[in-house]
Amino acid sequence: MEITQEQEEEFRKCKEDPVYFMSNYIKVIHPLRGLVKFKMYPFQIKIVRDLQKHRFNILRKFRQAGCTTTGSGYCLHKALFEDHQSIVILSMGDTEATEVLERIKLMYDELPDFLKPGIKDNNKHTLRLATGSVIKSRASGKQSGRSLAGSFLMIDEAAFIENIDTIWAAVYPIISTGGQVFVLSTVNGLGNWYQETYTEASNGENSFNAMDIYWEQHPEYKRQEEGFDWLYEELEAKGINVDEWERTTRSNMPVKKWLQEYEASFLGTGDTYIEGEILKEITSNISKDFFIKYNNKMRVWEEPLDDCTYILAVDCALGRDRDNSAFQIINANTGNQAAEFYSNKTPINEFAVIIKDEAMLYNVAHVIPERNTIGNNLIDWLYNILEYDNLWLDDKGEIGFQTATKNRDILLANMEEAIRMGEIKINSERTLIELNTFILLPGGRVAADKGKHDDLVMSLALANLGMKDVRDSGHIDFVSYIPHKEAPPLPSQQYRVKLGTNGGITEEDYKWIMDN
Secondary structure, eight states: OOOOHHHHHHHHHHHHOHHHHHHHHOEEEETTTEEEEOOOOHHHHHHHHHHHHOSEEEEEOOTTOSHHHHHHHHHHHHHHHSTTOEEEEEESSHHHHHHHHHHHHHHHHTSOGGGOOOEEEEOSSEEEETTSOEEEEEEOOTTGGGGOOOSEEEEETGGGOTTHHHHHHHHHHHHTTTOEEEEEEOOOOSSSHHHHHHHHHHTTOSSOEEEEOOGGGOTTTSOOSSSOHHHHHHHHHTTOOGGGHHHHHHHTSOHHHHHHHTSOOOOOSSEESSOHHHHHHHHHHOOOOOEEETTTTEEESOOOOTTOOEEEEEEOOOSSSSSOEEEEEEETTTOBEEEEEEESSOOHHHHHHHHHHHHHHTTSOEEEEBOSTTHHHHHHIIIIISOOOOBOBOTTSOBSBOOOHHHHHHHHHHHHHHHHTTOSBOOOHHHHHHHHTEEEOTTSOEEEOTTOOOHHHHHHHHHHHHHHHHHHHSOOOOOTTSOOOOOOOOTTSOOEEEOOSGGGOOEEEOGGGGOO
């Protein structure tokens, strides 16, 4: 087929710029407007530009954003204008995989002839072009990673692919030598490969470029100031009022569903103890302006201020890769989260030294340790060996807070009220993650979601208790009038402490906790 000089120029423009190609020649099926030209929105253009700049990309998106369509158009561009490319698209299931490839085939069919190189192979899961490039669309499976060799890999709705961590481990060696990856998904809770990889990317802890888009950027969901009069005329002709979209959509779904589907909030599987709108507000106020201590176990947002009283509240754990030993430091004058410690590998004696050092630094902070199980040993270290006196006393004059079902409920209710009323300012993303998975279980009990932790939540609740005590009484009495007891056994000695039945443990040899 002979092509004109004008077509040659258009071919060149399309080859050089995927945005130009997609905006001018791709057609898609819109759910309301039918078969239309793909007029790319600004956030979709940004996605393509990021794909051009970075090898590894991970996108957190809202529902119905057109991101799979954007990725599909980019895949087609590579297959049309780059020779011998192997492009692989991975989806949740066979239905989704087939649908994505059908979308790409429609894009190809609607192209003008001068942009079509010809098809060599066309079946349910494969489209091979005369350029030598092939697009394969596959469903996830246990062996998926073994067959995903390619120059470009797109993983669609990654948060919903159960074995994605195994697939990624299998495919990474294949693409590590030069391949490109585009991972995109709406959110689906916490603790999965997608959420962890995205969070690490946002923190600069891996090689992925983290991308975020927001529903407010979508012209069909929120009226934009310029450039979309044509769209609003079309929608209004169909009786659709963009200005009513948010109110209508939010009124037709639970708050949690809205937060996950459109606000892209990583939430736990149950109803969160802290109301969703409050979690959203906390998310917007999270601060990355911190410095770290003890190999990132401790993060500090506020160094000690003169004339301020600080609370250091401790939730103590075994320190052996199980639950975490955690403490929160709260400015009792302002409610600001000044610092946070979080570790599951810190022995009790080392943990006690860190607590004393930080408490002394923060104007001899009021320290509130939990007294349950291993907490008693921590109290011994703090009071009898390290001789730190400013420890919280309960109504019976005993050091530390003994948690029981009744007072735990009160403790948590007071924390919830303080967060809701803005009396505590949470800076930490790690604390926020625990709040997002701190849920109401069947029967009304409040606890961490399955496989999650609540150490930062409980230490925050204790810190709130101390803050209220300081504000109510003006001070907490020092406890130096309590005689120092005999020190606990030395590291060379072996002793046993009775534990509850949590996790099936009834008795534990504690010699290891004395080791550095």
